Amino acid sequence: MDGGLDGGVARRIVAAIKERIHSGLHPPGSRLPATRVLAAEWGVSRTTVTAAYGQLIAEGYLHSRPGARAVVAPGVGAAVAPADPPAQGARRVSAFAERLLARPQAAPPTRSVRVADFRYGDLSGADFPVLAWRRAVNRACLRRPARLRYDDPRGSAALREALHGYLWRARGIQCTPERIIVVNGSQQGLDLCARLFLDPGDRFLFENPGYALARHAFAAVGGVEIPVAVDAEGLRTDALHTEALAGAALAYVTPSHQFPLGGVLSAARRRALLDWAARGGGVVIEDDYDGEYRHGIAPIPPLQTLAPESVVYVGTLSKTLSPTLRVGYLVVPTGLERAFAEAKRLTDRHAPLLEQEAVADLLASGAYERHVRSVRRKNADRRAVLLAALAAELGDRAVVAGTDAGLHMVLWLPGIPTDQESALVADGLAAGIGLYPVSPLYAPNGGLGGRLGGERPACAGLVLGYAALTEEALCRGVAVLAGVVRGLR
Amino acid sequence: MDGGLDGGVARRIVAAIKERIHSGLHPPGSRLPATRVLAAEWGVSRTTVTAAYGQLIAEGYLHSRPGARAVVAPGVGAAVAPADPPAQGARRVSAFAERLLARPQAAPPTRSVRVADFRYGDLSGADFPVLAWRRAVNRACLRRPARLRYDDPRGSAALREALHGYLWRARGIQCTPERIIVVNGSQQGLDLCARLFLDPGDRFLFENPGYALARHAFAAVGGVEIPVAVDAEGLRTDALHTEALAGAALAYVTPSHQFPLGGVLSAARRRALLDWAARGGGVVIEDDYDGEYRHGIAPIPPLQTLAPESVVYVGTLSKTLSPTLRVGYLVVPTGLERAFAEAKRLTDRHAPLLEQEAVADLLASGAYERHVRSVRRKNADRRAVLLAALAAELGDRAVVAGTDAGLHMVLWLPGIPTDQESALVADGLAAGIGLYPVSPLYAPNGGLGGRLGGERPACAGLVLGYAALTEEALCRGVAVLAGVVRGLR
Numbered sequence: 007m008d009g010g011l012d013g014g015v016a017r018r019i020v021a022a023i024k025e026r027i028h029s030g031l032h033p034p035g036s037r038l039p040a041t042r043v044l045a046a047e048w049g050v051s052r053t054t055v056t057a058a059y060g061q062l063i064a065e066g067y068l069h070s071r072p073g074a075r076a077v078v079a080p081g082v083g084a085a086v087a088p089a090d091p092p093a094q095g096a097r098r099v100s101a102f103a104e105r106l107l108a109r110p111q112a113a114p115p116t117r118s119v120r121v122a123d124f125r126y127g128d129l130s131g132a133d134f135p136v137l138a139w140r141r142a143v144n145r146a147c148l149r150r151p152a153r154l155r156y157d158d159p160r161g162s163a164a165l166r167e168a169l170h171g172y173l174w175r176a177r178g179i180q181c182t183p184e185r186i187i188v189v190n191g192s193q194q195g196l197d198l199c200a201r202l203f204l205d206p207g208d209r210f211l212f213e214n215p216g217y218a219l220a221r222h223a224f225a226a227v228g229g230v231e232i233p234v235a236v237d238a239e240g241l242r243t244d245a246l247h248t249e250a251l252a253g254a255a256l257a258y259v260t261p262s263h264q265f266p267l268g269g270v271l272s273a274a275r276r277r278a279l280l281d282w283a284a285r286g287g288g289v290v291i292e293d294d295y296d297g298e299y300r301h302g303i304a305p306i307p308p309l310q311t312l313a314p315e316s317v318v319y320v321g322t323l324s325k326t327l328s329p330t331l332r333v334g335y336l337v338v339p340t341g342l343e344r345a346f347a348e349a350k351r352l353t354d355r356h357a358p359l360l361e362q363e364a365v366a367d368l369l370a371s372g373a374y375e376r377h378v379r380s381v382r383r384k385n386a387d388r389r390a391v392l393l394a395a396l397a398a399e400l401g402d403r404a405v406v407a408g409t410d411a412g413l414h415m416v417l418w419l420p421g422i423p424t425d426q427e428s429a430l431v432a433d434g435l436a437a438g439i440g441l442y443p444v445s446p447l448y449a450p451n452g453g454l455g456g457r458l459g460g461e462r463p464a465c466a467g468l469v470l471g472y473a474a475l476t477e478e479a480l481c482r483g484v485a486v487l488a489g490v491v492r493g494l495r
Numbered sequence: 496m497d498g499g500l501d502g503g504v505a506r507r508i509v510a511a512i513k514e515r516i517h518s519g520l521h522p523p524g525s526r527l528p529a530t531r532v533l534a535a536e537w538g539v540s541r542t543t544v545t546a547a548y549g550q551l552i553a554e555g556y557l558h559s560r561p562g563a564r565a566v567v568a569p570g571v572g573a574a575v576a577p578a579d580p581p582a583q584g585a586r587r588v589s590a591f592a593e594r595l596l597a598r599p600q601a602a603p604p605t606r607s608v609r610v611a612d613f614r615y616g617d618l619s620g621a622d623f624p625v626l627a628w629r630r631a632v633n634r635a636c637l638r639r640p641a642r643l644r645y646d647d648p649r650g651s652a653a654l655r656e657a658l659h660g661y662l663w664r665a666r667g668i669q670c671t672p673e674r675i676i677v678v679n680g681s682q683q684g685l686d687l688c689a690r691l692f693l694d695p696g697d698r699f700l701f702e703n704p705g706y707a708l709a710r711h712a713f714a715a716v717g718g719v720e721i722p723v724a725v726d727a728e729g730l731r732t733d734a735l736h737t738e739a740l741a742g743a744a745l746a747y748v749t750p751s752h753q754f755p756l757g758g759v760l761s762a763a764r765r766r767a768l769l770d771w772a773a774r775g776g777g778v779v780i781e782d783d784y785d786g787e788y789r790h791g792i793a794p795i796p797p798l799q800t801l802a803p804e805s806v807v808y809v810g811t812l813s814k815t816l817s818p819t820l821r822v823g824y825l826v827v828p829t830g831l832e833r834a835f836a837e838a839k840r841l842t843d844r845h846a847p848l849l850e851q852e853a854v855a856d857l858l859a860s861g862a863y864e865r866h867v868r869s870v871r872r873k874n875a876d877r878r879a880v881l882l883a884a885l886a887a888e889l890g891d892r893a894v895v896a897g898t899d900a901g902l903h904m905v906l907w908l909p910g911i912p913t914d915q916e917s918a919l920v921a922d923g924l925a926a927g928i929g930l931y932p933v934s935p936l937y938a939p940n941g942g943l944g945g946r947l948g949g950e951r952p953a954c955a956g957l958v959l960g961y962a963a964l965t966e967e968a969l970c971r972g973v974a975v976l977a978g979v980v981r982g983l984r
């Protein structure tokens with residue numbers, strides 16, 4: 007038996023634990039691993055580990071508590087923090103990494119907002135179809151195959167088949183399941199497009215203002231942004247004939263509901279954009295991030311349906327089910343299936359199977375479309391409450407835009423100059439509301455300049471997301487906002 | 496009411512469906528969407544849709560069936576397949592895409608193997624801890640927050656905290672949760688390293704033979720491979736002093752169990768490799784893909800524990816739980832947390848929350864470590880059966896290597912020349928077994944050449960994965976293999 011401290015193993019365990027304590031890994035007061043766990047890891051009996059713990063207790067390193075695990079005694083351990091030399095030295099990183107690190111650090115999410123957080127992109131936990139989802143997940147858990155193996159990089163066959171039907175029914179998109187690539191949320195779809203279509207120095211057309219994380223994805227691979235102005239009809243296409251834009255490799259657009267300003271791309275502009283793509287061989291990335299939400303307007307078919315060979319369609323479940331699911335999908339032009347599949351394989355093999363099977367189940371059973379109809383109604387109600395509250399509280403001191411679709415609107419405040427936006431945000435936070443200004447969504451470096459490139463507005467603007475808020479929070483939030491706005495004048 | 500065909504909407508629905516039928520999207524015999532679904536999408540009453548369907552039935556486009564959905568009539572529809580012009584034209588893709596497409600196309604998995612598929616990387620579905628997993632997933636489903644929002648790009652706080660404890664207990668790794676990045680399987684970890692450390696033209700050291708998808712990840716971003724030979728003690732470090740390797744940006748190693756040859760990197764070589772990294776500023780990527788599986792050898796601490804500032808540690812749950820989960824993690828050097836977090840955010844925001852929370856639950860409850868002990872025993876049994884069967888059936892006609900750790904071994908067949916490997920694989924498949932040769936895991940283009948770069952062996956070799964096979968399948972598979980080998984001589 008090696009039960010006593012005579013055993014060399016017990017001594018080594020003692021030495022190892024002392025070292026952990028000295029290094030600060032086990033701070034005073036923390037619990038040690040259960041004897042069973044350590045015994046299994048060292049391949050010894052629990053008696054041996056118990057003996058080692060006994061010795062440490064005897065030496066004053068540990069305190070024992072009846073019926074509980076030993077804890078590290080106060081006063082022992084590292085005098086300084088764990089030894090992680092802060093000097094990084096001359097670690098060489100890639101140009102991609104340099105570009106990432108040159109970006110301004112993202113603000114941490116404001117989790118302490120008391121009254122109402124108007125952050126865009128969040129959904130209400132109460133809207134999530136908990137029961138249907140649990141049923142679907144449980145069915146997916148039970149459908150375990152005899153052999154667990156890597157799946158098709160394009161995604162599960164069942165989900166691509168289900169999406170194929172859904173995309174036709176909901177968005178009028180015709181495609182074979184072979185052209186659908188399941189991705190970990192639309193962000194991965196954008197990153198794959200960036201990697202497959204852009205080399206460093208290649209130019210890309212980008213809505214100005216536009217969706218920051220898409221801009222960053224294209225810029226991080228070395229793409230050079232050409233900002234193009236947007237107005238109430240979406241991307242302005244009158245600049246597309248200029249020489250600066252002729253040979254660009256890629257154009258990113260949100261035609262169903264321009265982010266953030268909310269315009270719906272007009273038919274004439276759709277044609278102009280696709281003509282640009284056909285002329286120069288550029289690819290159009292259509293981000294249909296909230297195409298499910300239309301308020302009082304008829305469904306408008308995606309660009310993809312007009313020119314399936316020029317458009318990569320990007321869809322997501324982040325705005326209907328949950329942003330934490332990380333399920334999105336691409337419809338890619340014929341001939342590019344293999345490039346996307348290989349890129350997805352190299353990137354992460356394939357999307358996790360459990361979510362994919364659960365989503366396929368929801369789509370096949372009709373539960374997903376029922377859920378979409380339900381959240382569409384709920385968000386239409388929220389939108390109506392927000393519009394009414396804004397009209398009542400702010401009246402003609404505010405101009406509301408981009409309300410035809412989606413889960414957010416833009417609030418322009420003509421009396422407040424742009425340089426007061428940060429004061430507006432700070433005052434809002436102090437009063438208990440989370441506000442998100444429009445300005446940071448403009449291109450950092452002018453671009454075309456002037457009218458065609460997208461001028462920053464002369465007054466402050468806010469992107470108001472409403473999908474995560476109750477009607478009460480919306481009303482109270484707008485009342486607080488009105489007070490903050492009055493205070494700034 | 497717009498219930499009749501007098502209504503413009505019904506006419507438009509009729510036209511739209513006809514167009515779908517003509518384009519071949521709805522082939523003869525296929526069912527049309529339920530009236531309820533179409534009604535919701537068009538924002539009209541079901542009566543309107545029923546009227547539209549009635550018209551289409553009257554015109555002969557559809558057949559109605561009592562109590563069921565209408566189906567497309569035979570003989571209507573597209574004369575040719577759906578119009579997807581096959582010509583891709585001059586779509587310009589990036590250098591990354593060109594490199595991807597230049598790779599030989601991956602062979603489709605052999606799903607029809609009758610007797611035994613020795614494919615490496617697959618696990619047995621019977622080993623999966625179904626009950627514990629369902630409980631953990633259910634708890635994760637119930638823990639739904641009030642607000643659904645994007646999470647920390649490094650991963651859920653609960654999972655990183657749980658991994659922090661696990662990595663210390665199981666692998667002796669000291670790190671703060673801030674230095675852990677949860678990724679979608681180790682492949683994403685490798686891809687992030689490739690993007691952050693390599694620019695086109697940068698050299699990387701790579702085990703020869705080595706893990707193909709890691710090689711491809713580094714090569715796809717433009718890295719230039721320097722193959723380094725491996726032997727029974729893992730990577731040969733005698734070449735590390737040569738000028739060719741001095742300024743390389745990155746070295747990829749599998750020190751716990753070299754893939755595929757199975758050596759465990761010796762202490763002296765660990766030191767030599769880390770000296771190389773310290774001298775030239777290169778980073779070492781340590782892929783600890785199957786560190787949980789040791790057979791009769793003591794746990795060997797990862798390289799990361801010797802030089803946490805030079806090593807990115809890559810871990811995975813693909814070899815203990817399931818490759819379809821897509822959960823892996825990195826431990827990154829101090830100072831690189833932000834680069835990895837930003838890269839992960841741009842890549843796909845963060846890993847899906849459901850799996851992360853379920854895995855955190857398994858780790859915190861001790862269920863994960865219980866499971867690891869259980870599958871370790873099961874795979875040790877499989878290994879023993881396979882070794883006994885190989886000895887009995889092939890005797891001294893085969894040499895077995897790399898059996899100290901992991902879930903595979905290498906079988907060298909001294910009597911069969913390398914150029915017979917493909918005949919071996921084909922004969923195996925015909926006889927009902929899936930075989931995977933060693934040769935494709937060698938660097939495609941020599942590199943250093945000769946001894947130091949890793950010479951292809953003169954005889955055929957197979958990578959035998961055993962984790963997905965029953966003991967009966969292992970025995971029958973080896974018997975068939977012996978017959979195939981005899982037939983080739």
